[in-house]
Amino acid sequence: MTQTHTSAQPSLLRIAGFPYFLIAFIARLPFAMMVVGVLTVVVSARGSLSLGGLTSAAVGLGTACFGPLLGAASDRFGQRVVLTILAIANGAMLVTFTAVVYSSTADALVLVSAFGIGATAPQVAPLSRSRLVTMITDRMPEAGRTRTISGTMAYESAADETVFVFGPFLVGILASAIAPWAPLVGAAILTVVFVGAFALHPSARAVSQHRDADGRAPSSASELFRPQLLIVVLGILGVGMFFGTMLTSLTSFMADRGASEQAGLLYGVMGVGSAALALGVAWLPARFSLRARWLTFAGILLAGTLLLPFVDSPASMMVALAIMGVGIGPTLVTQYSFGAARSPLGRSATVMTMLGSGVVVGQSLGAAVAGGIAESHGSTAALVLPIVAAGVAFAAAIANWWLSATPHSAARTA
Missing domain, CATH: 1.20.1250.20 (MFS general substrate transporter like domains)
Known part of the structure; x- marks a missing residue:
């Protein structure tokens, strides 16, 4: 992630700054908590394992349908505005879903609100990769780009796997220590705070130099x-x-x-x-x-x-x-x-x-x-x-x- 070939070549760590990597790491946690958290609260509140599985699948379907569109919007308008909206929207959807599950509404509304969680999920991991690749491509000498990109992808994948091991573990702790709804409320708070911080980080202004003044590629x-x-x-x-x-x-x-x-x-x-x-x-x-x-x-x-x-x-x-x-x-x-x-x-x-x-x-x-x-x-x-x-x-x-x-x-x- 930070390899250099000459002392004059800036490292990615220096370009992005250490706080960036800390914020981006924590901002991934809500995404890793969502599917397991949804399954946990549905099984607890509705007593149906099959509904829990369908609800988790609805979260994944929402992400699959809207993830690439949100990525395209980030390319077009910049990550800052898109992620700021998503941080607020996804936090609200997590809380809304929790309220719906514990209400007497039909199961169909539970599935719709779960789809909404996935559709508004801020995909911090792929957007972080994109942001770092843009920094490397635009601000680092060509001689060191290939190796630095390889190291960056290695770090990002290791961070993803660490979060996806720790996320479900955190869900279990919160659900056991507080209540089944606690993981989703906790994920909502983390989303607003840390995805919001990820959106407002100075690196979010980094738009590829290949885009024109109107954002067209x-x-x-x-x-x-x-x-x-x-x-x-x-x-x-x-x-x-x-x-x-x-x-x-x-x-x-x-x-x-x-x-x-x-x-x-x-x-x-x-x-x-x-x-x-x-x-x-x-x-x-x-x-x-x-x-x-x-x-x-x-x-x-x-x-x-x-x-x-x-x-x-x-x-x-x-x-x-x-x-x-x-x-x-x-x-x-x-x-x-x-x-x-x-x-x-x-x-x-x-x-x-x-x-x-x-x-x-x-x-x-x-x-x-x-x-x-x-x-x-x-x-x-x-x-x-x-x-x-x-x-x-x-x-x-x-x-x-x-x-x-x-x-x-x-x-x-x-």
Whole structure:
């Protein structure tokens, strides 16, 4: 994140400032708390696990539908105005949803308000990536940009994984210590305070130099649908599907052994290793190209999932999860690096929110399908789904290998 090639070259830490990274990290927490917090309060207040699952899926659907549009608005009008509006709107939706759940209104209104939470969710992580890439591209010497972007994507992915492990843990603490509604009220407060601070940070004024005075980009919106970019979206969708299917099937696996509450601890084995390896990507040699990294680490992820049909104890599950952790973090970092490299001029926020929404859609879809299969066919059947998800990420890596060899993208990513 802060590598330099000469003493005269400014580091990203100096350009952005340490407070930026602290604010951006905490501002991610509400997003990590939303899905689990919604599930917790719905099950508690309405007594329906199925409604809780549908409500969580509605949050993901709202994010998927509106995330890329909010990214496009950030590219067009700047992050400050968009995030300020979202911080207020999302905080209000979280409180409104809590009131609706505890009221006597119909379940349909619960689902609508959950969709509203997702639709107004400030996607701090992809917008932070976009903001940092803009700083690197506009304010750092070209010689150090590639390595700095790689390090930045590594840090951002590690921060995401840390938050998505700590977020549900914080939900559990607040729900147990205060009440089931406390996590959502806490998320609303964090959203208004820290997303608001993220919006008002001086770096929010950084708009790509490729945009004209009216905010128009020199590139056409049709460039967002180039095969070289869409294959990255497909690959990251596979990663999201893996997250959703793995956690859900793991929970079912541990429930069969009377220890469902330990699923999060086992999942953490993969998360810790994944975050550590994600940070290590920044120090990989330049000759280990992005397309080779995606193929290699997606292959390791797939290899880890192929052990799942043979897992028969928590100990053997930990071994499989540790192997998957080696693959998943670097794969995610590499996909975001491809997204940064292939973003059309002036549209980096749009691309990053497309990728972020891909993770959310995949996670919601994977969790929903895995939950249904685990309930109807058991854990053994559900544990096949992470293999399918990893297969999607690996197949996309193979397709990307050939697409990266085309003249349009080979210069920066091959």
